[in-house]
Amino acid sequence: MLLDTGVRTQYDMGVMAARVKKSTIKDVAREAGVSIATVSFVLNNRPGQVISEPVKQRVFEVARQLNYHPSALAAGLASRKPGNIAIVFYKDGDLVSNLYYSFVLEGAIREAARMSVNIMFSYVDEDWETSGELPKVVREGSTAGVIFINQVHPDMVRDIERRGVPVVLVDHYPQIQGVNAIEIDNFRGGQLPVEHLVALGHRNIAYVYAKADRPSIRGRLDGFQAAIRRGGASEILWECEEFTFYAARDLAMKKLPQSDRPTAIVAANDELASGVLRAAKHLSIKVPDELSVVGFDNITMGFYTDPPLTTVGGDKEGLGAHAVRRLVDAVQERAASVSTEVLPVALVVRGSTGPVPGS
Amino acid sequence: MLLDTGVRTQYDMGVMAARVKKSTIKDVAREAGVSIATVSFVLNNRPGQVISEPVKQRVFEVARQLNYHPSALAAGLASRKPGNIAIVFYKDGDLVSNLYYSFVLEGAIREAARMSVNIMFSYVDEDWETSGELPKVVREGSTAGVIFINQVHPDMVRDIERRGVPVVLVDHYPQIQGVNAIEIDNFRGGQLPVEHLVALGHRNIAYVYAKADRPSIRGRLDGFQAAIRRGGASEILWECEEFTFYAARDLAMKKLPQSDRPTAIVAANDELASGVLRAAKHLSIKVPDELSVVGFDNITMGFYTDPPLTTVGGDKEGLGAHAVRRLVDAVQERAASVSTEVLPVALVVRGSTGPVPGS
DNA sequence: CTGAAAGCGCTTACAG
DNA sequence: CTGAAAGCGCTTACAG
Numbered sequence: 001m002l003l004d005t006g007v008r009t010q011y012d013m014g015v016m017a018a019r020v021k022k023s024t025i026k027d028v029a030r031e032a033g034v035s036i037a038t039v040s041f042v043l044n045n046r047p048g049q050v051i052s053e054p055v056k057q058r059v060f061e062v063a064r065q066l067n068y069h070p071s072a073l074a075a076g077l078a079s080r081k082p083g084n085i086a087i088v089f090y091k092d093g094d095l096v097s098n099l100y101y102s103f104v105l106e107g108a109i110r111e112a113a114r115m116s117v118n119i120m121f122s123y124v125d126e127d128w129e130t131s132g133e134l135p136k137v138v139r140e141g142s143t144a145g146v147i148f149i150n151q152v153h154p155d156m157v158r159d160i161e162r163r164g165v166p167v168v169l170v171d172h173y174p175q176i177q178g179v180n181a182i183e184i185d186n187f188r189g190g191q192l193p194v195e196h197l198v199a200l201g202h203r204n205i206a207y208v209y210a211k212a213d214r215p216s217i218r219g220r221l222d223g224f225q226a227a228i229r230r231g232g233a234s235e236i237l238w239e240c241e242e243f244t245f246y247a248a249r250d251l252a253m254k255k256l257p258q259s260d261r262p263t264a265i266v267a268a269n270d271e272l273a274s275g276v277l278r279a280a281k282h283l284s285i286k287v288p289d290e291l292s293v294v295g296f297d298n299i300t301m302g303f304y305t306d307p308p309l310t311t312v313g314g315d316k317e318g319l320g321a322h323a324v325r326r327l328v329d330a331v332q333e334r335a336a337s338v339s340t341e342v343l344p345v346a347l348v349v350r351g352s353t354g355p356v357p358g359s
Numbered sequence: 360m361l362l363d364t365g366v367r368t369q370y371d372m373g374v375m376a377a378r379v380k381k382s383t384i385k386d387v388a389r390e391a392g393v394s395i396a397t398v399s400f401v402l403n404n405r406p407g408q409v410i411s412e413p414v415k416q417r418v419f420e421v422a423r424q425l426n427y428h429p430s431a432l433a434a435g436l437a438s439r440k441p442g443n444i445a446i447v448f449y450k451d452g453d454l455v456s457n458l459y460y461s462f463v464l465e466g467a468i469r470e471a472a473r474m475s476v477n478i479m480f481s482y483v484d485e486d487w488e489t490s491g492e493l494p495k496v497v498r499e500g501s502t503a504g505v506i507f508i509n510q511v512h513p514d515m516v517r518d519i520e521r522r523g524v525p526v527v528l529v530d531h532y533p534q535i536q537g538v539n540a541i542e543i544d545n546f547r548g549g550q551l552p553v554e555h556l557v558a559l560g561h562r563n564i565a566y567v568y569a570k571a572d573r574p575s576i577r578g579r580l581d582g583f584q585a586a587i588r589r590g591g592a593s594e595i596l597w598e599c600e601e602f603t604f605y606a607a608r609d610l611a612m613k614k615l616p617q618s619d620r621p622t623a624i625v626a627a628n629d630e631l632a633s634g635v636l637r638a639a640k641h642l643s644i645k646v647p648d649e650l651s652v653v654g655f656d657n658i659t660m661g662f663y664t665d666p667p668l669t670t671v672g673g674d675k676e677g678l679g680a681h682a683v684r685r686l687v688d689a690v691q692e693r694a695a696s697v698s699t700e701v702l703p704v705a706l707v708v709r710g711s712t713g714p715v716p717g718s
Numbered sequence: 719c720t721g722a723a724a725g726c727g728c729t730t731a732c733a734g
Numbered sequence: 735c736t737g738a739a740a741g742c743g744c745t746t747a748c749a750g
Contacts, residue, residue: 020521022500024743035721040745050719072499073436074743077726082432084479084501091472096455096465099659106455113450113482118496120443120479123472137477140431141381141727142443162379245663274663281665300458301663304604304633306640383727394737399729409735433727436742500743 023066032062039063043070072118076142085112085327086120086143088135090151096121099271099299100316101149104170107317108147111324119324128153138165145327148172166330170323173214180330181340182322184314186216189345190223192312193266193294196347198231201356202264202292206236208251208276209268210243220268220296236262240272248275256283256291263291263356270295270302270311277305277352288354298348307351314345382425391421398422402429431477435501444471444686445479445502447494449510455480458630458658459675460508463529466676467506470683478683487512497524504686507531525689529682532573539689540699541681543673545575548704549582551671552625552653555706557590560715561623561651565595567610567635568627569602579627579655595621599631607634615642615650622650622715629654629661629670636664636711647713657707666710673704 029036034055041049042059062068076082087108089095096102112119120143124135137143138160146160149170157167157179169181197205207224209217228235238255240247248267255261256279267273273295277287285291287307295302298313322341388395393414400408401418421427435441446467448454455461471478479502483494496502497519505519508529516526516538528540556564566583568576587594597614599606607626614620615638626632632654636646644650646666654661657672681700 020518022522026743036744037722037746038720041720044745046746052719055720069498069500071436071743072501073432073441074726075745077430077432077436077728078743078745080726080745083499091469094465096468097461099458102456102461106453109455109480110450110482112480116495118479118481118501120477121468121471122477123469136475139428140442141428142431142477163381278663278665301660304637304660306637385727395728396730396738397736400736403729405730411735414736430727433742434729436744437727437729439729439742 022071023068025068025070027066028059028063028068031066032058034059081331082142082144084118084120084137084143085145085147085324085331086122086135086137087147087149088122088124088137089149090126091123092126093150095149099301100297103316104149104320104323107320108324109320110317111321115324115328117324117328124156128156132159134159134163138163144331147323147327149323152176166327168323168327168330170319171216173216175215178338180326180338182319182326182343183216183340184319184343185345186219187223187226189296189312189314190220190225191227192223192345192347193296193310194224194227194231194233196310196349196353197264197266197292197294198227198233200264200292200354201359202262203231203233203356204236204260204262205233205264205266206238206255206262207266207268208238208240208248208272210240210247210272212243217268224266238265243269243272245271245275245278248272249278250275252276252279253282256280256285261291264293264353265291266294266296268296270297270299270309273309273311273352274301274305277307277309281306287352290357292353292356294353302348302350305352310350310353311348312345313348315343318343381430382427384427384429386425387418387422387427390425391417393418440690441501441503443477443479443496443502444504444506444683444690445481445494445496446506446508447481447483447496448508449485450482451485452510454508458660459656462675463508463679463682466679467683468679469676470680474683474687476683476687483515487515491518493518493522497522503690506682506686508682511535525686527682527686527689529678530575532575534574537697539685539697541678541685541702542575542699543678543702544704545578546582546585548655548671548673549579549584550586551582551704551706552655552669553583553586553590553592555669555708555712556623556625556651556653557586557592559623559651559713560718561621562590562592562715563595563619563621564592564623564625565597565614565621566625566627567597567599567607567631569599569606569631571602576627583625597624602628602631604630604634604637607631608638609634611635611638612641615639615644620650623652623712624650625653625655627655629656629658629668632668632670632711633660633664636666636668640665646711649716651712651715653712661707661709664711669709669712670707671704672707674702677702 025036025039028039042051042056072083122135122137145166147168152172154176160167171183240251265276273293276293280287295309295311298311302309302311384395384398388398401410401415431442481494481496504525506527511531513535519526530542599610624635632652635652639646654668654670657670661668661670
């Protein structure tokens with residue numbers, strides 16, 4: 001438990017003389033002249049339970065007057081279902097401050113607010129294999145369901161569901177079968193830039209990426225390659241050391257000066273694309289006149305590059321919002337079955353792409 | 360309440376045959392051959408309560424074996440103190456995805472995880488004045504304390520504290536007296552760039568900012584002005600329309616070409632500084648050779664500008680972490696008294712500042 | 719249509 | 735040093 005008993009200090013000093021006490025279901029029942037069961041029934045609009053209109057009105061009225069709000073703790077305990085959901089992520093990540101996932105979180109939090117569901121945040125240790133310890137929120141039964149974003153451990157998901165706590169996965173890896181999941185259409189997202197560039201006359205298109213054992217990265221590459229084949233363009237793969245701005249910049253600094261330089265570059269994400277843009281600037285290669293560049297993710301950064309970045313945008317907030325809706329459905333057992341929901345992507349054309357040079 | 364009764368679908372189909380049930384304090388008491396009170400006492404390490412060593416060991420052992428974890432809901436209800444804290448913000452903000460505050464949140468979440476406290480997120484309507492409605496988490500008594508980041512309504516803070524729920528404010532506005540608050544040293548942060556620039560020989564320094572009725576912005580400006588006076592430099596104020604990259608860029612595009620152009624520019628934040636950098640690039644003014652630029656906040660963006668931005672950095676994660684520790688102290692009534700904690704700032708020298716031209 | 723009562727899983731005076 | 739019992743504020747069969 002979080003708290004000790006102890007003596008109040010500041011409040012006792014008179015500053016907060018009138019400490020307000022919450023009214024309870026008993027207060028409402030007494031005032032309205034009904035039983036607490038009846039109060040509970042009308043306030044929860046219990047299906048199957050018929051309460052006469054006058055009684056209902058009286059209860060609502062009294063509840064309003066007394067400013068009554070049911071205790072979430074008591075309700076959760078009695079119903080055996082906490083009124084909260086939780087987002088759990090791994091400790092060594094930077095999920096919250098991440099330029100991409102922070103928008104997913106924003107979407108989740110807003111949707112939860114809209115649905116009047118509290119949302120909790122919790123980390124789990126990386127070394128789940130060895131500890132086997134479930135997230136605190138599920139160990140202590142304070143959440144009705146959990147959302148994992150990004151990394152996840154398959155066995156942990158099983159263990160959590162075995163406790164009767166539904167799980168929804170967002171843009172997760174590794175792959176897991178038979179779990180509710182939400183992701184964006186990475187394959188389609190990989191095609192979009194190519195189609196755009198081919199329409200602009202480009203035939204010589206490089207893909208900048210880094211190795212990563214993740215479905216989203218794989219999907220983008222697959223989409224790129226499929227579109228390249230279909231467009232009759234030639235596929236060039238530029239592999240960076242890692243998924244960073246500077247790795248992409250350095251790679252581009254090496255590759256761009258070569259004589260058979262591609263006329264367009266598609267990057268696996270906006271950060272890499274920004275690195276390419278920087279290299280082009282240093283090499284005095286004009287974008288988009290001499291080189292077109294496309295990113296992926298549509299993160300804020302792309303507004304501020306020079307020129308502003310053409311990119312592929314998924315509905316990041318939607319990812320979070322859908323996950324919350326999905327989870328609440330699962331918790332309420334309204335969910336038909338397990339499935340993976342794929343959210344659409346769209347090309348966001350800004351200033352970094354143009355007709356192939358010499359066209 | 361979040362949930363209906365209903366029939367399980369997927370789980371009943373055999374996939375999740377062995378639904379695990381949580382063990383309770385009763386189970387532990389029975390196995391260990393003691394009363395539930397004793398279990399509660401030893402597990403909570405209740406001060407003043409003396410339990411014999413052998414009994415303690417037995418209880419711990421059994422609890423471990425049964426994988427017992429106290430129900431947070433039950434404990435919260437019985438003790439009248441929820442085991443959670445909450446971060447509440449206003450609905451129209453972009454706090455979570457904000458380039459600055461997302462790091463504060465990251466720090467808060469991590470610290471909460473470290474302290475084994477659950478942290479909840481909640482929005483509150485903008486129109487508090489008219490609704491008077493407290494955040495859901497406090498209405499329903501599911502939080503032991505709340506943190507407000509950024510915007511806050513003074514009367515709401517009072518109302519919440521009157522419920523016995525302590526409040527901690529992070530980088531808040533407007534000003535409120537008598538509440539626990541954490542902020543960075545904006546005044547000192549305003550001085551730092553000037554001292555740095557003066558040491559580099561600059562005497563002609565402009566401050567780029569936008570009007571905002573916020574202590575943090577005011578503090579930076581005050582610091583800037585104080586340092587300018589002390590350094591014997593001349594103060595130039597460039598006021599933008601708003602706090603955006605493009606507003607700063609446009610203003611700089613107008614001001615920079617003037618003959619009496621300053622040799623250095625200090626911006627009220629990194630976004631404005633980036634805008635100035637962009638204008639300089641368009642005007643072919645070399646940074647830092649012909650112009651020095653300093654930002655504020657040390658957001659990720661500053662790594663990617665060209666050149667990388669010299670800026671003033673506060674400990675953003677620390678802001679969140681301190682707030683959590685502060686709040687937990689207040690909840691446990693260990694807090695001596697109400698106070699404002701000011702976190703130090705430091706100059707982060709990167710590539711956008713250099714000696715005054717002609718030196 | 720409504721109420722009395724058991725119970726959710728804990729904590730906490732109180733008694734011994 | 736330990737236990738029996740009341741109580742936290744709800745929900746939910748069950749009875750009428």
